[in-house]
Amino acid sequence: MKLPQTHYLEISAESGILILTINNPPNNYLSAEFFKDLHNCRELLLSPEVIVVIFTGKGKVFSKGVDIQGVSAQPNALDHSMVKFANQSFTFLSRLEKPVIAAINGPCFGGGLELALACHIRLCSEKARLGLPELSIGLIPGLGGIQRLIRVVGEGKALEMILLGDMISASRALDLNLVSRVFPKKDFFSKALIFVRTLISARKEAIEEVLKLAVLSRDANEEDNIIKAAESFTQLISNTGTQI
Helix, strand or coil, X not given: CCCCCCCXXXXXXXXXXXXXXXXXXXXXXXXXXXXXXXXXXXXXXXCCCCCEEEEEECCCCCECCCCHHHHHHCHHHHCHHHHHHHHHXXXXXXXXXXXXXXXXXXXXXXXXXXHHHHCCEEEEECCCEEECCHHHHXXXXXXXXXXXXXXXXXXXXXXXXXXXXXXXXXXXXXXXXXXXXXXXXXXXXHHHHHXXXXXXXXXXXXXXXXXXXXXXXXXXXXXXXXXXXXXXXXXXXXXXXXXX
């Protein structure tokens, strides 16, 4: 299996399990370069040799999303074309016909949670916290977070999380069905791997069919609505300027 050259994604593969580790410590911010790396992994993600994909974060953090201070210094880094490109990458992940798992090993905020929401299943360390805090800086979730969070936890709870900017615990995320399983911090990733190996022990063709049908069950307008949210996000950034 040929692995692409990447800078902000650490790639490893074994026995059909592809592990993509966000490698921009300590906060594992999702930069424009990260999305280019993710795009360069498309052929690998589609490879028949890959049975399941796992996203996790380097060190103690899954991802704290976009580096807002960096955006303030370089406002063109998140223009409309870049945000659209990022959204296309997440939508691509959400439509893969193989399981995509977020192994949330630590803080998972903003774009980090939006990445996790683009995955089919979310596993969480007991010490992780999750949230979409964008409104606290005058923005909105711009990478599909509004639409996908509503689909996962329901409109009322999703709006509460987004409008209040709540940072919730792993146990609360489990109660809301935002995550599927919570594992102890110690040996978290090894426990996540056991879960994943069990998940893919079923017949491959049957797994693919379930995921195809899951996509069909989504709101037909979801992708259009995600793009509208991305447009609103970039508009708010341009109107706010360096005051972010």
